[in-house]
Amino acid sequence: MLWWAPFLLFQLQQPLDIPDKNPHTTAADIEQGKRLFMGRCASCHGPAGDGGKGANLAVPKLSRASEDRSLYRIIRFGVPDTEMPGSLMDTNELWQTAAFVRTLGRVAASPITGNAANGQQVFKTKGNCLNCHALGTEGGRMGPSLSGIGARRGAAHLKAKIENPASDVPPNFRLVQLTTKAGKSLRGIRLNEDTFSIQLLDLSGNPQSVWKDDIAQMTSEKKTTMPPSKGRLTDSELNDLVAFLAAEKGAQ
Ligand code: HEC
Ligand code: HEC
Numbered sequence: 001m002l003w004w005a006p007f008l009l010f011q012l013q014q015p016l017d018i019p020d021k022n023p024h025t026t027a028a029d030i031e032q033g034k035r036l037f038m039g040r041c042a043s044c045h046g047p048a049g050d051g052g053k054g055a056n057l058a059v060p061k062l063s064r065a066s067e068d069r070s071l072y073r074i075i076r077f078g079v080p081d082t083e084m085p086g087s088l089m090d091t092n093e094l095w096q097t098a099a100f101v102r103t104l105g106r107v108a109a110s111p112i113t114g115n116a117a118n119g120q121q122v123f124k125t126k127g128n129c130l131n132c133h134a135l136g137t138e139g140g141r142m143g144p145s146l147s148g149i150g151a152r153r154g155a156a157h158l159k160a161k162i163e164n165p166a167s168d169v170p171p172n173f174r175l176v177q178l179t180t181k182a183g184k185s186l187r188g189i190r191l192n193e194d195t196f197s198i199q200l201l202d203l204s205g206n207p208q209s210v211w212k213d214d215i216a217q218m219t220s221e222k223k224t225t226m227p228p229s230k231g232r233l234t235d236s237e238l239n240d241l242v243a244f245l246a247a248e249k250g251a252q
Contacts, residue, residue, distance in 0.1 A: 022068040022102075024095035033100030036093055044083070049104035051154015053168065054084065058104040063151050063249065071098045082152065083170065112155050112243045114236070119244025122237045127229065135248070142189060142201060143226060144173055148250025155246040162241060165226035175225060176200060178218040180210065189225060 024033075038047060044054030051057070064079065065071035075094050078086035089097065123129045132142035139145075149158070160167045176190045176198070186208060188200035198215075200208045203225075229238060 018069050018072055020067070020069055022072070022095050022099055024092060025099045025102075029096045030099050030103060032093075033096035033098070036089065036097045037100050040087060040089075041097070046154060046156075049101065050156075052157045053153065055152055056154045057101055060105050062101075062105070065101075068098065071101060075101075112246055114239035114241070114243030116240070116244040116247050118237070119240035119242070122233065122241045123244055126237065127233065127241060132226065140205075142205065146245065146248065148248065150246045150248040151250055155242050158245050159238065159242045162238065163230040164228050165224045166228075169222050169224045173224075175221045175223050176218060177221065178210065179216050180214045181216045182214070186210065190220065 037045075037049075041054070042049075044052055045057050046052045046054075049057040062071065065074050072094055074084070075087055075089075075097055078084045087094070087097075123135070129135075129146070130139040132140045134141060134145040135147055153161075157168070174190050175187070177185070177187045178198075178200075179185045186200060186202060188202040188208060190198065191201055191207070192199040196213075197209050197211050198218075200210070202208050229241075233241065
């Protein structure tokens with residue numbers, strides 16, 4: 001947890017003075033909101049809002065932001081423990097951005113062509129995805145859980161990531177190489193880190209915790225242990241897999 005997280009939770013619980021309905025929804029507001037969105041949000045959510053590194057916003061109902069007030073809060077404070085950042089815009093700008101985000105849900109998103117049922121088979125068998133990823137109650141933990149992944153990432157991003165995992169490697173789950181002052185070397189996947197210690201999963205799958213004081217040297221590689229699927233899966237298997245994951249919205 002980050003030090004400011006309790007403060008943030010406190011803020012989120014406060015009624016603040018947020019109106020129920022967006023007070024800035026004129027055509028001029030939406031136009032201004034669009035400009036703000038292109039500058040601050042499109043890099044993750046895509047210029048059409050249909051998702052990328054960030055969630056698909058071009059849907060009729062946003063899972064975390066069905067009300068204007070919750071949308072405002074998400075844009076203001078972000079989603080804790082995810083890559084969705086908070087934003088330091090002023091109140092008018094926040095509402096204008098929210099007004100533009102609402103218009104995204106009215107355009108059709110790029111269609112997903114794959115067959116999700118086949119994709120589920122690929123996921124469980126040929127793709128070996130469960131070796132490293134949990135989905136629901138099954139699966140491994142060398143990689144992040146993919147429960148609800150379709151609500152967090154857009155289809156195009158999922159496809160790029162599965163084809164070529166090195167395309168985007170987040171700081172969590174990076175491969176870390178460290179040497180302790182006692183001369184022991186350890187290589188593994190970073191699971192967690194706090195001020196005093198770091199937790200790794202070594203490459204045999206055993207959890208390890210090391211005190212930072214004991215570390216002589218540590219490098220974190222922007223490298224992933226996830227194998228590329230390009231070449232291993234056919235194009236149609238890949239499309240099916242993407243359709244399956246894009247529809248995986250988690251328990252809600
Ligand atoms: C660094 C990438 C990044 C940027 C920049 C970013 N977002 Fe996000 N956003 C995300 C991710 C990732 C999620 C999914 C978080 C989760 O639920 O796991 C998300 C989630 C959301 C959601 C919730 C979607 C839902 O289904 O309920 C909204 C709304 C949103 N973002 C709006 C915005 C707006 C507006 C901006 C610009 C002011 C913005 N985001 C900037 C990455 C980003
Ligand atoms: C050898 C272990 C391993 C296997 C097998 C594996 N992955 Fe991964 N995967 C990881 C790791 C580790 C990460 C996190 C680091 C990164 O992003 O590269 C990851 C990240 C991901 C992400 C990004 C998650 C996010 O939050 O954005 C997706 C999507 C994904 N994997 C899908 C798959 C699919 C689909 C398969 C099967 C075709 C698969 N993985 C097979 C280890 C694996």
